[in-house]
Amino acid sequence: MTRLRTFPGGAHPDECKELAEKRAVKRIPAPETVRVALCQHLGAPSTPVVKKGDKVTRGQEIGSQNGFISLPTHSPVNGTVAGLEEAPLPHRRSGPVVVISTESEGGGPAFEPWPDFESRTPAELIERIKLAGVCGMGGASFPTYVKLSPPPGKKIDTLLLNGAECEPYLTADHRLMIERTEDVAAGMRILARALCVDDPAVGIEDNKPDAIEAFGKAGIRVEVLRVKYPQGAEKQLIKAVTGREVPVGGLPLDIGVVVQNVGTAAAVAQAVRDGEPSLRRIVTVSGGGVREPGNFDAATGTPFSALIAEAGGYGDDVARLLSGGPMMGLAQFTDAVPVTKGTSGIVALTSKEARRLTEGPCIKCAKCVDACPMKLVPCLIAANSENEKWAAADELGALNCMACGTCSFVCPSDRFLVHYIKRAQDMIRASKRSKEA
């Protein structure tokens, strides 16, 4: 038995994976109307290149890349542009959206497929990944091609695929890994070639033995990780697998590492090998608030409500609707928001499942301190934030908080630690900006 790798700190939330982990991915047709966000990736939203009334085909560019940290956006369907508008989105209050009336979903590949990707140069591969609009599918939605283009002088020696999927309820990556092992494996080879890395590995938590086995059979190096939240956080994954620590304020590439989500790898394979832009993704719909949890392959622009309907509709008690898992996901005020490339899951929590909304005083039990995977002192940062002592919060390393929520999760007083720390981060950043100006 291989040693289970992990990182210091962390917590063990109920996994709740059993609700959806056995449900095979079901491909659902695009709805009558899709609302495709132009800001599905981190960075500048793409610039719309279609107008109301335009006919669009599946895979056609409807938004063009707008700067280095940006991506083009493509239409997931054949249809007619019904309008351009500002609409609520799952990851931000609102953003520019292209509304398209769906006519059909068929058609050939948008780009020339490259089944012979091994003969392409890294530059060609990276260009294709960019043109296909591939961004991180694990949550942060960072443009993938940027991560593959390290500044000159930085040598990348390690590529890690992130298959940890440590958020409770979410099983999309798990299903992907066992149902589309070949896609992930191909994507991994493409990414390794783009980075000139020899021996890439995938990290998987040991609650997914079938995924571990599938990759093992496919001849991929698997690093088995202990089940612990947030094992899938980039820095924690790197620490667990390589023992290296990403320097404070730095990036994984500073220590020669690139991490890509397994979903991203599959999207890369589709883009390069099959000539398919990033148009769809697997979304877990789960939580006690839906009747038939499952995993669905949905077009971007599909409203959450349509996926909930696929999952048998809401149960009697839905206290909160989340985009993403319960630890880092974002609460939604409406289920009219559309699926984006970064939508890993839609979770409807009952009032029993959801965390209490009243907080008590900090009893300094230090549970948050022992659990923080960044080795911060959350209770003290939060106390300074509450007292508006921003400089003291900064000194305690508030900016290094990745908002993983572990501290709030373990707090017996249900303190809103993440909220206080995020507020401190905003204030510290603002004061740093004003000092520079």
Next chain:
Amino acid sequence: MAEARTFQLSMSPHFGSPQSTRRVMYDVVIALLPALAGAVWLFGFGGALLPVLLSVAAAVAAEFVCLRLMGRSTSAALDGSAIVTGILLAYNVPPGVPWWLPVLGSVFAIVVGKQAFGGLGSNLVNPALLGRAFLMASFPVLMTAGWSAPFEWRNPSAGFGTSGIPAAQVSALPEADAVTGATPLRAWKDSFGIDEHEGAAVRENLSTPGTYMNLLTGRRGGCIGETSIVLLLLGALYLFVRKVLEWRIPLAYLGAVALFGWILGGPGFLEGDALFSVLTGGAVLGGFFMATDMVTSPVTRRGRIIFGIGAGLITIIIRRWGGYPEGCSYSILLMNLATPLIDRFTRPRMLGEVRKHA
């Protein structure tokens, strides 16, 4: 297509552990109960149970009145924290004291030690220990003399002989009958004030396996809750299992008491009795249940170790050279005051942080 539905907004994380402050506090209450049973066995209902019950009732009542006067929710009076304070205060007074003493101590602990600072979580020092310090300062005689010996309640005429302290040692004590129910720690301390040879004989008597055994089982004089070491350990074990207790403070504290007890606790350097130091006085009660008070001990890991070692050192210094035989509670009080400072200077090395000096 389905109608759009709206939902309540909230901040991540949306998931929480089943831990709650209330559960933590009641776990501590549960962990303290075996020692109460031991105390009743040793000191009787009137000597142990009644003071504890009165003390708890007074603490909860004081908490309730304070919360009511400040217009806060009075349900917090039953969050368990006042009960813990009430129990600990009573555990730190001698058996057989007048009933009003623990009541007064508890009220002081809650009103001055806790609510005056802003209530749960805001106090600087452990309220129960502050309450005890107040009683020590105001009623030194009641707090230090006239202790009832174990089992005295069953056989009032038996006096010292059945107290579990070897008779030889008793006779070695000056004015033995004036200090009925003297604690082993008092006997040990007094041994330094008498003739060198007699003192050495007393200490030798205190360092026998029989004494250690009596100390472990609680067959010795002492405050209500501090004597039954085995039962205190049982409670501590429960807290470990429930993940309420973390090992750093108890280990650092008791380790330091043993170490410094050996180094400084004897007539000469390195001539002390480490085991005796740990088993006597309130070291075990203090190490597991008072030094570990969450609110007043450091939150950083290194801080907890420093805190424990500091309190252990001060305990031994007070025991050896202070005015009282027992230094446990004062040492913890003093370290409580240092806690904010300790936390400040022991911030852990962040993931990926390169320290220039470390």
